[in-house]
Amino acid sequence: MAEVKTRRKRGGGRAGNAERRGSGAIEQMPWNPPINTDRPTEPLTEEGIAAIHDGTMRILEEIGIEILNPEALEVFRASGGCTINGENVRMGRDFVMEQIALAPEEFTITPRNPARAITLGGKHLNFGNVSSPPSYWDMELGRKVTGTREMCANFLKLSQYFNCIHFVGGYPVEPQDIHASIRHLDVLYDKLTLTDKVAHAYCLGRERVEDVMEMVRIAGGHSDEEFEASPKMYSNINSTSPLKHDYPMLDGWMRLARRNQGLVVTPFTLAGAMAPVTMAGAVAQSLAEGLIAVVLAQLIRPGVGCAIGTFTSNVDMKSGAPAFGTPEYMRATQMTGQMARFYKLPMRASGVCAANVPDGQAVWETSNSLWSGVQSGAHMIYHAAGWLEGGLIASPEKFVMDCEILQQIQRYMDPMITATGPDEIATEAVREVGDQGHFFGIQHTQDRYTTAFYQPFLSDWRNFEAWEAAGSVWTAQRAHQVYKDILAEFEAPPMDEAVREELEAFVARRKAEGGAPTDF
C-alpha cells in the first residue's frame, strides 16, 4: 500500500471550470434528500409484530422504567395514567397508545437556511455526520489522538460541503481543548456559521440546552414565537439501559418539547449486555425505553414531533465488546422499522462499525448498517459518515468514504434507473444497433450519457495498469486527499453580518457568565 500522496485529479477543462466556480475538489451530487421508494425489508410476521408489541407493553405495564427526574415524574403523575413507585413508572398499554397517537407520523425541521429543511416520516431519508467520538484518527497522523476544536470544525466543514449530509448531529468529534463549561457555545458557534443545515443540541443540563436553542433562534433570525411555531433543531437522547432515563437527558427532552423542537430517543440496547441476548427481547426493551419518552413529550406538548431510534446491536460474547453492522444489527434495525410503522412514529437508525481504521471491515460493517437503515424505512440515519471504533474515533477518510456510499444510496433511489417507459425499454435503439457494433455512438445513448449513470467521486474505475501508473493508491489514501482538497477550498455558507454579531455577542456574554456548570 502506497504512502499518502497527491491525488491526480480528473484532468481537463471540467476540473478547471469546477475550480473557477469554487467546487473543484470533487464533482458531487446536488442537495436532494432521497425518497425511499423501496418496500421495507420486513422479517417479522404480523404475529411477530404483535409479540414484540406485547413484550414492549408488558415492560411498561408490569416492570416499569426508572425516571430519574422529579419534574418528569410529576408530569407522569399528573397525567393520571401511570402507576408510580418511587422513581419507577408504569403505565397501561391503552394509555401508551393513546399518548403516542398524538405524535405526528411526519414532521419537518427547518434550519437557518430553509432550503435545507429535512422531513422525518413518510418515505423521507436523511443522513447525518458522525457524532460524539472523543478521539480522532487520520492517515497523516496515523495514530489516535484526542479531539480538538479544529478537528471538530473540519468535520463541520465536511458536513456542510457534502450535499449527501442532510443534517448535523452532535459534535463530530468531542473538542476536548475547550473547557466543558463553554464547549457548547464555541462548537455551536462553529456549527451555525460553518453550516446552514439542521443542528442538534445535547441534553446535558439546562444551560446547554437553553443556550443552543437561543443560538439556533438567533442564527435563523427568528422571534421566540417563530422559533416555536415549528421545529428548527432537534435533540437525541439515550436512555440508560436497562430501563432508566437519567436526569439531564429528560430535562433537555422536556425543554425541547415545551418549545416544539425535534425529539429523538435512542436507547443503546446491546443484546446480551444491557438488554436480553435475544434480538426480539432487545428490540422490545428498546421500544419500551423509547416509547415512555415519547409519552412524556406528548404529555408536555401534545403533537410535538418525536422519532424513535434504534441502536440495538450485539456484543462479542467472547470479550463483551460491542459489535456493529452485524447480521443481528441489521435484523434488529429492520424489526424496529416494522415496529416504528406499527406505532406510526418516525425512525432513526445509524451508520456504524467496530473497525479501527477505514479498511475493508469498516466498509462492510458500515455498509451493512447503512443499508439496513434504508431497508428499515428509517428517516434519519445518524453517524452516516465518519465513524470508527464503535464510535470512539472520528476519521475524515472514513467520512469521505462513507459519503461515497451515501451518494450511491441517493442515486439508487433515483426513479430514473428503474423507469420503463418506451424510451427506456428502447426497442428502437436495439433495432438500430442490431447484432453489429455498439451503443456508444447512437442518438439514444448520446441524449442520455451525461446523466444515465452514477459518477462516483472516490471510486477508481481505471484498469490495474493505469491505477498502478498513477501510484497504486488505495481507497483510504484517495479519501485523505479528497478531504484535504475539500478543506482547502471550503467556503462557509453566507450569514447576515448582524446575525453573526448577535451570535458572537451571545457567546461572549454566556462565556462571561461562566457558561454551563460541569458538575452534572
Add this chain to the structure above:
Amino acid sequence: MAEVKTRRKRGGGRAGNAERRGSGAIEQMPWNPPINTDRPTEPLTEEGIAAIHDGTMRILEEIGIEILNPEALEVFRASGGCTINGENVRMGRDFVMEQIALAPEEFTITPRNPARAITLGGKHLNFGNVSSPPSYWDMELGRKVTGTREMCANFLKLSQYFNCIHFVGGYPVEPQDIHASIRHLDVLYDKLTLTDKVAHAYCLGRERVEDVMEMVRIAGGHSDEEFEASPKMYSNINSTSPLKHDYPMLDGWMRLARRNQGLVVTPFTLAGAMAPVTMAGAVAQSLAEGLIAVVLAQLIRPGVGCAIGTFTSNVDMKSGAPAFGTPEYMRATQMTGQMARFYKLPMRASGVCAANVPDGQAVWETSNSLWSGVQSGAHMIYHAAGWLEGGLIASPEKFVMDCEILQQIQRYMDPMITATGPDEIATEAVREVGDQGHFFGIQHTQDRYTTAFYQPFLSDWRNFEAWEAAGSVWTAQRAHQVYKDILAEFEAPPMDEAVREELEAFVARRKAEGGAPTDF
C-alpha cells in the same frame, strides 16, 4: 498500514482444540446454503414488468437473435415456431412462453459428494467462487501476474475449505502455464480431487465439454444413465451482446442439454456499450438473449433445468470502462429478479467490483452486488468470492474477505435472529435484571451466548489500543494470513482410490490424444 505479518490467532484452548481436529485456521460456519426468507426488493410495478416483458418479446419477435451455430439453427427450424433468415432467428411470444414453461422452476445439481447438492429455485441461495480472471494479485507479490495452475489449485482449495462457497465455477484463475489444449483436463482433475462441490464446464468446443462431463461422471462413480438421470454439473454460457450467440457456446449448451445437465445463460449487457444506455432496455435485451437459449434447451430436451443470469451493469461514460456494484447494477439485478419470477426460471447473479485491490472500494462494490443478488431472489451468485478489476484479477485476500461477507449473509438469513417466541421476547429476563446490572450473567444469556450472535473470522472487534498493540493490521493483511493458514492445513476431501485412478487414466489418455483443438 503495516506490512504483512503473522496474524495473532485467538488464543487459548479453543484454537488448540481446533488445530487438533484439523481446522484451526479459522472457526467458520458449517455447510448450510441459506434459505432466503426476505421478500425480494422489487423496483418494478406490474406495469413495469409488463413493459420489460413486451420489450423482450418484441426483440425476439421483430428483431431476432443471430444464432451462429448451424445445428442450433436446425433445431429452431425444426420446431416450426421460428422465422429464420440466414442466421437470424425470430419467434412469437406465445411460442417463447410455451417453451420456457417447460423449464422447471427449481432443479438440483448433485456433485460427487451428494451432501453438497445445491438447489436452484425457490428460496435457495448458493454462492460460488470467482471464475475466469486471466491474472492474479496477492499482497505478498504486490503486483499483477499471469495465472498458473498452482494459483488456480490454491483457489480451488479455498473454494473447498469455505463452507459458504456452495459450488465451484469456472477456473478461479486461468492457468496459463498449461497449454490450452489440455488445460481443461488438468484443472478438472484438480477441481474434482481438491473439491467435492458442484463443478462447471466451459462451453469451449466439443472436446472440452464432453471431457468434463465424462470426468464428472467418473468422479461421481456414475453410469451414463445415472449421470443423465439428474444434473451432476452445469455450464454457464454468455451471449455475444448485442443479439448474438456464438458457435462454441451453443454447441456446449446443446451437449449439456442432451445429457440433462444444469444450464445457465448470462448475457453480459453493459448498458451504453453492448446494450441500451437505459437499464430497462439493457435488461430487456439481456432477457431476450437469455430466453432464446432457454427455448433452444427446451426444444432439445423438454424439462431440462435452465437458469437465467444477469450481468447487466453500466460503463463509465467518461472512459467506457465497465463499472460494477453500482446503483444501476443493483437495480438491474433486482429488476431481473422480478422478471425471472415472471418467467418462473431460476436466476443467477454475481459478486463483482471494478476495484484493483481489496480496499474499501472493493468492499462497497462487492457488498452492493452481493446484497443486490440477495434482494433479487437470485439462486446462484457467481464470483461471490475473490474477484477484482472487473474480473481480470483473482485475489486470495479478496476471496477471504468476501467469504466473511458471505457468512454474514448466511447468518442474516438464520430465522433465529428474528424469532419472537416467549423465550425471545424475554420479558422474564428483563424483569430479572430490572434497572440494575446487566444481562451477561443471567441464565437466559448463559443458555444462549455461544450461539446467539454471529462470530466473524476476519473482523477485528478489539478496541484501537489492543488492535494497535497487535500490529495495526488492516483487513486485507489479516485476510492474507488467513489465506496462508488455510493453505497450510488444507486437506482434500476423500476420494475412492479406484475413482482417482480412473480419472488419472482418463486425463492421461486424453492428453495422449492431444486434448482439445485450440483453433476455435
